[in-house]
Amino acid sequence: MAAFPLPSDGDDPALPLHGVVVADFSRVLAAPMATMTLADLGATVIKVEHPSRGDDTRSWGPPWTPHGSSYFAAVNRSKRSIRLDLTDATDLALAHELVRRADVLIENFLDTKLTRFGLAPEQTRTLNPRLVHCSVTGFGSRGGAAIPGYDFVVQALGGLMSITGDPTGDPMKVGVAIVDVLTGKDATIGILAALRARDRSGDFQRVEVNLLSSLLSGLVNQSSSYLATGTAPGRMGNQHPSIAPYETLRCRDGQLALACGNDGQFRALAAVLGDPALGTDPRFATNRDRVTHREDLVRALEARLSADDAASWQARLTSAGVPAGRVHGIDQAFALAEELGLDVRHPMPCGHADQVAHPVTYSGFAPRSPTPPPSLGQHDHELRDWLSTTTARPEEES
Numbered sequence: 050m051a052a053f054p055l056p057s058d059g060d061d062p063a064l065p066l067h068g069v070v071v072a073d074f075s076r077v078l079a080a081p082m083a084t085m086t087l088a089d090l091g092a093t094v095i096k097v098e099h100p101s102r103g104d105d106t107r108s109w110g111p112p113w114t115p116h117g118s119s120y121f122a123a124v125n126r127s128k129r130s131i132r133l134d135l136t137d138a139t140d141l142a143l144a145h146e147l148v149r150r151a152d153v154l155i156e157n158f159l160d161t162k163l164t165r166f167g168l169a170p171e172q173t174r175t176l177n178p179r180l181v182h183c184s185v186t187g188f189g190s191r192g193g194a195a196i197p198g199y200d201f202v203v204q205a206l207g208g209l210m211s212i213t214g215d216p217t218g219d220p221m222k223v224g225v226a227i228v229d230v231l232t233g234k235d236a237t238i239g240i241l242a243a244l245r246a247r248d249r250s251g252d253f254q255r256v257e258v259n260l261l262s263s264l265l266s267g268l269v270n271q272s273s274s275y276l277a278t279g280t281a282p283g284r285m286g287n288q289h290p291s292i293a294p295y296e297t298l299r300c301r302d303g304q305l306a307l308a309c310g311n312d313g314q315f316r317a318l319a320a321v322l323g324d325p326a327l328g329t330d331p332r333f334a335t336n337r338d339r340v341t342h343r344e345d346l347v348r349a350l351e352a353r354l355s356a357d358d359a360a361s362w363q364a365r366l367t368s369a370g371v372p373a374g375r376v377h378g379i380d381q382a383f384a385l386a387e388e389l390g391l392d393v394r395h396p397m398p399c400g401h402a403d404q405v406a407h408p409v410t411y412s413g414f415a416p417r418s419p420t421p422p423p424s425l426g427q428h429d430h431e432l433r434d435w436l437s438t439t440t441a442r443p444e445e446e447s
Contacts, residue, residue, distance in 0.1 A: 063414045064091025069244070072151035073097060073128065074144075074168065076104040078200070078226055079260065080157045080185040081124040082233030083240065087153070088127035089407040089416040095147060095432060096125065096423065100132040103425040114402045122422045124233075126404055130423035131432040135166045144168070146436045148176045152247075153240055157185040160194045174253045181243040183256040185236055190257060198260045200226035207264040208281070212271055216284045232263040293339040294318075297376065299351050300359040307350075308372040312336060317369045321362075322353040397421055 061067060069092040073084045081096075081104070088094040098104055109120040116122070133140040145167060148154055154173055156163065163169040163184075170182045184190065187198010204210050204222045214221035236258045243254035265272055270291065271282050282290055287306070289295035294315070297304040309315040312335055316328035327333055327349060332342040339346050354362060359375045366373040377385065386393040395404045399421065407416040 061091060061414075061417065064417060065414065066090040066092040069093070069152045070150060071095065071153040071155065072147045074154065074156040074158065075185060076157065077106055078124060078229035079232040079258075080155050080183075080236060081106075082230065083183070083185075083236035084128065084155055085124045085126055086233075086237045086407075087240065089419070091417055092153070094128040095151075095428075096128045096130045097133050097144060097147070098130055098425060100134045100426070103130070103132070107425065115400050116402075116421070116424070119402060122402060122404070125422040126419040127417055128423055129428040129432060130426055131429055132426040141166060143433065143436045145176055148173050148180065150436075151177065151180060152244065153181045153183065155183040155185065155236065155240070159197065160190065170255050178253050179247060179251060181240055181247055181254045181256060183236055183240050183243070183258070185232060186257070186259045188261050189259045193259070193261070200229045200260065203228045203260040203264055207261050208268065208271075209264060212268075212282050212284055214284050215286045218284075220284065228260050228264045228267075231267040232258055232260050235263045235266075288343070291340065292336060293343045293346055294350060296347075298347065298354055300354045300357065300362055302358040304376055305354065305359040305362055306374050306376060307366075310372070314371050315339065318350075318366065318371045321365050321369050321371065322350070324353060395419055 066087055069087070071084055071087055071092050071094045073081070073094050073096045075081055075084065076098075084092075084094045084096070096104070102108065104121060104125070106121040106124075107118055110118045112119045114122060133144050135141050135144060148168070154168070154177075156168060158166075158168065160169065164172070167173075167176075170184070173180055173182050187193065187203060188196045201222055204213075204227075205220075207228065209228070210220035210222055213223060236256070239256040239258055243256045246252075247254045274280075274282050274290065287297045292308075292310060295308045295310075297306050299305075307318070309318055312328075315333065315336075316325070319325050319327035331338065333339050333346055333349075363373050363375055383393060392406050392410075395406045395418075397404055397419070401421040404419055409416075
């Protein structure tokens, strides 16, 4: 039997997904983010890539690292890469063999390609009756099955841009592909639940997530507002539709994000500002009052905040239990996290850029120490050998 050993720092039986094999036929962001999370938790993730171009994000730059695209590196650590041409009969047979040996298959193909390659759910169920098959689409498998899904377009079609940006300006996208991120996390949740169900029943499990549904769920109070009133919310800049003050306000040297979630916090704010009477002013005494008189509130607060710098107000308000913070750049955000003792950065070997650490901590185990994102086809030889000559799963070999 040909060996396919996992790296010593990842082959940890204590990890909860140790022994789970994931056949990753996905690309770009949402689904690869899900499979990276599964890899962090110990799964063996085998990334199937186009022979010449690989995952689309390998070519998405700048910025570039000495090893390729930083975009690709963001969601592809701790995986194995095999190049398979699904239009080639030999390679397609290897792909089907991978499905037979996997616990999880995740893909984001259009339905026509799935059926053409024998990877539609009804086909993979025949190949592997114990498989968890996860499909990630833009608009679902019914009326939107033929529509390709990209985060930016879904931000537009799904209403997120309509509530983002200055009310007097154009609709704006969020500064990251947040719909892909939400969908990737939903896919992870769905896969973990389906694995649990599969382990109980022994039966094939079908998981479907789509960008539009994940976005509408992720809009939370804004979606609920529409369903409750029949009126679509609009753009309010940095203001909150239901809470005040909950926005950025001008200080002497810049802006401060201020978030008073209850009346007690507002009274504490008024005291720090040196004007306790603001807390009992009939216009501002309750959150309902403050939302109703928001313009007066903003004028009153900014008049007092203008007496000092944002950093000074942040320190004083935080000490008083009032949530407040300057608007940071990402560099400052990392510095803050590290100052607070959070493990948000994972150093990588061989000149690879650091990785953002797995965001969850656990009492019984630590997530896998990540290995660098694979080069295209890095594991071709081992994986082709394993798929062609053995019946054991990779982590069962010695």
